Amino acid sequence: xxxxxxxxxxxxxxxxxxxxxxxxxxxxxxxxxxxxxxxxxxxxxxxxxxxxxxxxxxxxxxxxxxxxxxxxxxxxxxxxxxxxxxxxxxxxxxxxxxxxxxxxxxxxxxxxxxxxxxxxxxxxxxxxxxxxxxxxxxxxxxxxxxxxxxxxxxxxxxxxxxxxxxxxxxxxxxxxxxxxxxxxxxxxxxxxxxxxxxxxxxxxxxxxxxxxxxxxxxxxxxxxxxxxxxxxxxxxxxxxxxxxxxxxxxxxxxxxxxxxxxxxxxxxxxxxxxxxxxxxxxxxxxxxxxxxxxxxxxxxxxxxxxxxxxxxxxxxxxxxxxxxxxxxxxxxxxxxxxxxxxxxxxxxxxxxxxxxxxxxxxxxxxxxxxxxxxxxxxxxxxxxxxxxxxxxxxxxxxxxxxxxxx
Numbered sequence: 548x549x550x551x552x553x554x555x556x557x558x559x560x561x562x563x564x565x566x567x568x569x570x571x572x573x574x575x576x577x578x579x580x581x582x583x584x585x586x587x588x589x590x591x592x593x594x595x596x597x598x599x600x601x602x603x604x605x606x607x608x609x610x611x612x613x614x615x616x617x618x619x620x621x622x623x624x625x626x627x628x629x630x631x632x633x634x635x636x637x638x639x640x641x642x643x644x645x646x647x648x649x650x651x652x653x654x655x656x657x658x659x660x661x662x663x664x665x666x667x668x669x670x671x672x673x674x675x676x677x678x679x680x681x682x683x684x685x686x687x688x689x690x691x692x693x694x695x696x697x698x699x700x701x702x703x704x705x706x707x708x709x710x711x712x713x714x715x716x717x718x719x720x721x722x723x724x725x726x727x728x729x730x731x732x733x734x735x736x737x738x739x740x741x742x743x744x745x746x747x748x749x750x751x752x753x754x755x756x757x758x759x760x761x762x763x764x765x766x767x768x769x770x771x772x773x774x775x776x777x778x779x780x781x782x783x784x785x786x787x788x789x790x791x792x793x794x795x796x797x798x799x800x801x802x803x804x805x806x807x808x809x810x811x812x813x814x815x816x817x818x819x820x821x822x823x824x825x826x827x828x829x830x831x832x833x834x835x836x837x838x839x840x841x842x843x844x845x846x847x848x849x850x851x852x853x854x855x856x857x858x859x860x861x862x863x864x865x866x867x868x869x870x871x872x873x874x875x876x877x878x879x880x881x882x883x884x885x886x887x888x889x890x891x892x893x894x895x896x897x898x899x900x901x902x903x904x905x906x907x908x909x910x911x912x913x914x915x916x917x918x919x920x921x922x923x924x925x926x927x928x929x930x931x932x933x934x935x936x937x938x939x940x941x942x943x944x945x946x947x948x949x950x951x952x953x
Contacts, residue, residue, distance in 0.1 A: 559590030
């Protein structure tokens with residue numbers, strides 16, 4: 548099934564490091580940045596005073612991001628003057644532009660519907676590294692570096708779709724209608740995540756964890772995500788058709804509650820899905836483990852090896868013990884794992900997050916935590932980091948070596 552390309556979503560993108568002038572709040576409460584000839588040729592055009600609908604996104608490192616809807620105007624500041632044209636993008640103050648500062652990176656992209664995306668990532672952040680990798684651009688000098696997207700782009704892999712989802716880009720597989728026969732039995736009701744995860748594995752019979760645990764884990768997650776989004780569109784469409792109207796008038800509270808429910812379901816489902824497919828991978832290798840066992844101070848490591856009974860009887864630092872945390876997104880939450888299973892000094896954490904920065908992974912290593920990342924996602928990390936990261940296969944080899952003899 549075709550998975551889509553960046554060209555399906557964006558016409559082009561430009562990236563630059565914001566200067567103090569770019570990020571400074573002007574006395575008129577407006578801002579502007581200069582654009583380049585290539586950006587105008589590729590996706591902005593040269594329509595003077597062109598007003599774009601725009602979405603502004605600020606991506607924090609550990610805290611939640613900020614999104615604001617608005618507009619931006621592209622204009623020639625030297626129109627009808629003897630000097631050469633000077634094109635600028637003029638935009639109003641909003642929570643995103645108020646949060647950005649000199650040194651942050653601006654990604655300016657136009658999507659296929661003509662919407663302008665004004666995305667700001669703090670300098671040195673994981674979000675910045677992810678977007679460098681996704682768009683294939685890094686800032687150089689004081690002006691924008693840009694590129695146009697064509698159908699020669701590679702298909703979007705799991706990591707690329709992960710980043711697009713973090714941005715808030717709504718996407719659906721180009722051939723997602725092929726999934727309808729799989730989810731038909733659910734109608735417009737969501738099954739439990741355990742049922743959905745099992746369905747994803749059953750409908751990919753050619754994928755075997757025994758052959759390649761890294762590829763299998765990502766393939767199962769990818770397939771389940773596609774199934775979920777297809778069913779979600781059906782559920783949301785039906786609810787929207789019903790409308791949000793009560794005897795008292797428009798049901799604003801009902802709409803907000805439904806919208807929040809959609810977002811919360813998306814966030815919580817991925818974490819549970821990841822744990823389900825990790826468990827299936829471990830089962831494929833007959834590895835002994837327990838999920839969610841309660842250890843000291845009421846902590847619950849996601850996976851404890853080989854069992855709670857063995858853990859409780861073991862001495863601190865027993866080499867036969869292993870724990871594995873599972874977090875689809877790390878951010879600063881990786882530190883939570885450090886307090887779990889205190890008898891095990893070196894922790895392991897499996898994540899799906901692409902391109903975590905070198906300073907962050909250095910902190911993990913200094914905290915005696917080993918990051919486990921599926922091979923397909925490791926390409927978003929630096930060469931130095933890839934030498935330190937463990938794959939799912941490496942982790943399985945480790946716990947199999949420590950399995951009690953039968």
